[in-house]
Amino acid sequence: MATIYEVSKLAGVSLATVSRVMNNSGKVRDATRRKVLDAMEQLDYQPNSFAQSLASNRSNCVGVLVSEMHGPIFGEMLTAIDTELHRSGKFALIAGGHNDEEKEAEAIRFLSSRNCDALILHVEALSNEFLLSMLDRLPPFVMINREIEGMADRCISLDNEHGGYLATHSLLEQGHTHIAYISGPQEWADASARLAGHNRALTEFGLELDERLVFEGDYLVPTGSRLAAAILDLELPVTAIVCANDEMAVGAMEVLRSRKHVIPSDISLVGYDNVRWSSFLNPKLTTVNYPVADMSRMAVNWVLKQAYGEEGLPVRNVFEPELIRRESSGPAPVADRMANL
Amino acid sequence: MATIYEVSKLAGVSLATVSRVMNNSGKVRDATRRKVLDAMEQLDYQPNSFAQSLASNRSNCVGVLVSEMHGPIFGEMLTAIDTELHRSGKFALIAGGHNDEEKEAEAIRFLSSRNCDALILHVEALSNEFLLSMLDRLPPFVMINREIEGMADRCISLDNEHGGYLATHSLLEQGHTHIAYISGPQEWADASARLAGHNRALTEFGLELDERLVFEGDYLVPTGSRLAAAILDLELPVTAIVCANDEMAVGAMEVLRSRKHVIPSDISLVGYDNVRWSSFLNPKLTTVNYPVADMSRMAVNWVLKQAYGEEGLPVRNVFEPELIRRESSGPAPVADRMANL
């Protein structure tokens, strides 16, 4: 593999000049530039990125940590980030935290050991305190789907409370009054915000929160099934179930179907995230859109601005969810509405 | 950030000794090792990976190129690869080809410019010739989901022909005789192999291939819909549709449903890939399993063996698909079977 030294010899110039040509830095006469370029071409020269990074102390890499790599959210996220970074000649170094506190911390260590110029973090398991404590130990970093006091400017988040509100509100609007809720793990901020939105919607409609109708899940399909079954077993007049994510919703959908409840005429079902396959379901799932791709692009903007000094890039921190009304939700059954008069 | 030099000073030893402790290479007295370790701890020392790689000419990074980053296949793939590599202290450098020949080539250039020790390639768009020509220009590389003559040992592939055979065979077994097929792009090897398997199954059952019933798609959902509609519009006595992947199958499913055909009693539907959400559909999709995770792990084995000289790792090149029988396929309608007597 050719080195810069061989290029300089072949072109009859010094190392510095070759370097200048490569980086478009400093002044180089056109004729000289051409000679250098020719030599590079001829030798099929590829700069050694390690030497570059070692000498310049920058890697043109931004580390991306996702809490897990499968799941539709992350595919979209990675695609958006990768595309956007390439556009600016930067590269993504991706690591997976596999949904585990220790592994997430290790992945952060890995990324920072690779001298990333900046980090984009999508972490679930790590605590706010830990992240705050990393502020001065890591390269500049932004976070996706988190809102942490004291570093709000570094958080690209979704207004989860509002999303939770929208989901339940859409049901209330359609006459539902007995709405069960399957939440995410309450120690996670997004999960509790979604639930808070649900509660607010209820209150707004003058309904009292019935604690028997709120179940805490873990965002996984089987739990959606299990808790939906639990809800049905209550034998209360529930006419709608809101799930804190689409995964649990699909689990719930299956149980409802197997127990011969027709969605949405007997019972409405609403999810959250607007995962790709939510529109493949039958009935198509009503859900709340989580604009991952937009948020990811915004994270890249942040990085470009903060770590690479690019200008004129708008950064927006909080994104708005949106209700995607599809087939799985509809008006409350008439009988039930009557009963509530 | 502390350097090896400061560590060596604090520990009262030479650079070489510190390096030896870090890499467990050479002999170091226990007492010395301890001193060094203490010093590292005390200084919160993190080796500079660029300097390491520059000096040692290895990066401990394996480049992974996926043709695209979204889609369930790739999530599973990346998770498996990442997990497995970590187990051996190696890291994955991931790049996305975004399903485009030029971009895939660029991504390869990127990965090789980052001095990866080895590459795992999942590429669709690049030609066999190109890949063959890269044999001596790149670090050792394996490919997933490709079978190329002249580099069979570097290919981890699925027996797609057999998978195609299984899909159609399962239908023939159940009395179907008019089976339509929606294929993938025929210039892609996997797509044409799947179709070949379909044809073989037909032949085996003494049926002639009806060209009117074979449509070429592009593996995307809307195309599945469009072609399923085209099949129905034929007004031929089709009792089953085989799709070359689950994406197109879900598109087809939607059209069948909207035209009031009941699956599987009126018409059976079979997919391919066993994508995660294929079991979320209603009815649950019968499909052919594509063991991505297993294959990915195998690719890692190859890398560990060829690039890092690890021993005792089995490498298997061809994987067998398996029929996953679910709800979307069933016996041919009786009327139809009678007609065929």
Added chain:
DNA sequence: CGCTAGAATGTAAACGCTTACATTTATAAA
């Protein structure tokens, strides 16, 4: 034609490690 300011190019010192080789120190046999 000499002079000077800039432009263009060159020189050489980092960057932080690894590693072949040299040197010192410990171990054990004689």
Added chain:
DNA sequence: TTTATAAATGTAAGCGTTTACATTCTAGCG
């Protein structure tokens, strides 16, 4: 004890860049 041998440690030369600074051109002016 010596002495031979092995173990432990140290020395210093790279690895392939970038970049501050030094030097040499070049062009335009008086």
